[in-house]
Amino acid sequence: MKYHFADCVLDLDRRELTRASQSVAVGPQVFDLLVHLVENHERVVSKDGLLDAVWNGRIVSESTLTSHINAVRKAIGDSGAEQRLVRTVARKGFRFVGDIQQVGMSEASRDAAIMPEIAIPATAVTAHKPSIAVMPFQNLSGDPEQDYFADGVAEEIITALSRVRWLFVIARNSSFAYRGRAADVQQISRELGVTYVLEGSVRKAADRIRITGQLVNASTNGYLWADRFEGALDDIFTLQDRISGNVVGAIAPQMELAEIERARRKPTENLSAYDCYLRGLAHLHRGGRESVEEALPLFRKAIELDGEFAPPYAMAAWGYFWRKVNGWTIDPVQETAEGIALARRGVELGRDDAVVLARAGHALAHLAGEFESGIGLLDRALFLNPNLAPAWFLGGFLRVWHGEPEAAIDYFEHAMRLSPVDPELYRMQAGIAMAHLFAGRFETASLWADQAQRNLPSFLMAVATGAASQALSGRTEEARRTMDQLRELAPALHISGLKDWLPIRRQEDFALFADGLRQAGLPDK
Numbered sequence: 001m002k003y004h005f006a007d008c009v010l011d012l013d014r015r016e017l018t019r020a021s022q023s024v025a026v027g028p029q030v031f032d033l034l035v036h037l038v039e040n041h042e043r044v045v046s047k048d049g050l051l052d053a054v055w056n057g058r059i060v061s062e063s064t065l066t067s068h069i070n071a072v073r074k075a076i077g078d079s080g081a082e083q084r085l086v087r088t089v090a091r092k093g094f095r096f097v098g099d100i101q102q103v104g105m106s107e108a109s110r111d112a113a114i115m116p117e118i119a120i121p122a123t124a125v126t127a128h129k130p131s132i133a134v135m136p137f138q139n140l141s142g143d144p145e146q147d148y149f150a151d152g153v154a155e156e157i158i159t160a161l162s163r164v165r166w167l168f169v170i171a172r173n174s175s176f177a178y179r180g181r182a183a184d185v186q187q188i189s190r191e192l193g194v195t196y197v198l199e200g201s202v203r204k205a206a207d208r209i210r211i212t213g214q215l216v217n218a219s220t221n222g223y224l225w226a227d228r229f230e231g232a233l234d235d236i237f238t239l240q241d242r243i244s245g246n247v248v249g250a251i252a253p254q255m256e257l258a259e260i261e262r263a264r265r266k267p268t269e270n271l272s273a274y275d276c277y278l279r280g281l282a283h284l285h286r287g288g289r290e291s292v293e294e295a296l297p298l299f300r301k302a303i304e305l306d307g308e309f310a311p312p313y314a315m316a317a318w319g320y321f322w323r324k325v326n327g328w329t330i331d332p333v334q335e336t337a338e339g340i341a342l343a344r345r346g347v348e349l350g351r352d353d354a355v356v357l358a359r360a361g362h363a364l365a366h367l368a369g370e371f372e373s374g375i376g377l378l379d380r381a382l383f384l385n386p387n388l389a390p391a392w393f394l395g396g397f398l399r400v401w402h403g404e405p406e407a408a409i410d411y412f413e414h415a416m417r418l419s420p421v422d423p424e425l426y427r428m429q430a431g432i433a434m435a436h437l438f439a440g441r442f443e444t445a446s447l448w449a450d451q452a453q454r455n456l457p458s459f460l461m462a463v464a465t466g467a468a469s470q471a472l473s474g475r476t477e478e479a480r481r482t483m484d485q486l487r488e489l490a491p492a493l494h495i496s497g498l499k500d501w502l503p504i505r506r507q508e509d510f511a512l513f514a515d516g517l518r519q520a521g522l523p524d525k
Contacts, residue, residue: 004100005076026072034072083097084097131167134154141204175192185197208230212228314343314347358377375398396412467479480520494524
């Protein structure tokens, strides 16, 4: 799609701006700011609206917004004095006032634009991030009086999804306008400008209820996820909360995986900051040494393309933590310092982004020893998004190291309930293994460590936990074999270096872990 105005052409598909037939170089956020103003030219766009659309609601200074508006004006041949195209409306915001000709709109989109019964949010088509519409759930109870409950479930899911910072969620009034209308998923996708559509149904009988949901990728018309939830009606609102939390926890990882796959299919010469971040995330989730080495340059490229995009800072910091915990660091002092700096910058830019706070807080606890601060950041992440599985399992790890194994197990188990097919499941399994080890349940610890090793054989902590728990439970030969694997992964590891490797705070936990590894055959020096 293209917009023509003055002597400029704004090409959304190619993300290019030309003026007088000459290409104009603009930064990603300046481009997005211009797109948002052009596509909302019929109204004044508030500063808060710009922050939400372009900066995903992150807090930025007044001077940052002003400088980006000035950059937009300069790019299209306007100025603050003339305001021929971008007008400042005192105490209200900004409005694009130039004459616009739109080229490349599909017939379906033109039809949707004039349909009076559907109010299409102007921001939907400008959302340069994953987007979803939650449709009104069908009431299959045979009682129209129960429509309120079906609506309540869908509304709770919309509210919960809205806490996911990387996700654009269509407002309830727009998606509910389709109630009773014959519209397929691809039509809804075109009209609301979304990539994903969540459908569902509710059936109540006596004192039981069954809710089904399915997530559809509108571009392929394929199902990404489907599930069914059942429960008693003793406390209807608690049940609503539980169901909405389970749905959001289940579908968010599936959407993230779908977005990663979409980014991987794009030509490498046509990368944006967000796509670089997604590609880096795909490598980081795999967990192997080479995967992390491939992930870090992609996060750095994302930062280079958009210096105010917080997630790649946090994930790069977390990548340095992962290198440290697996014994892969080349220059420990330099890498630790870089990881700490990245984490701090991520927190500064993403103080309201749950994903950023979870990863950066965990990295700071490990790399800088800031446990109280790290736990505080993870608690803040869970306040912002109670359904974020990584925040639960990373919080579990900090509680393991802090000497709270039972609380940690609760965190890990909650994370696995939220995301049972998570690509990071091996991390949760290893965390549960370590928590059971510190709680003195060595056989259980060994079983969980074995699961983590099967999912990622190179996970040093899982192998070490397995060796220690096997030795402490009296399975000497198994412990020796596992120790052989440990020595292959980390030939330089010894008892005296454990304190520099894992931040175990409680002395009795450290002594137990060291004793188990010593019995398995790890040398003192």
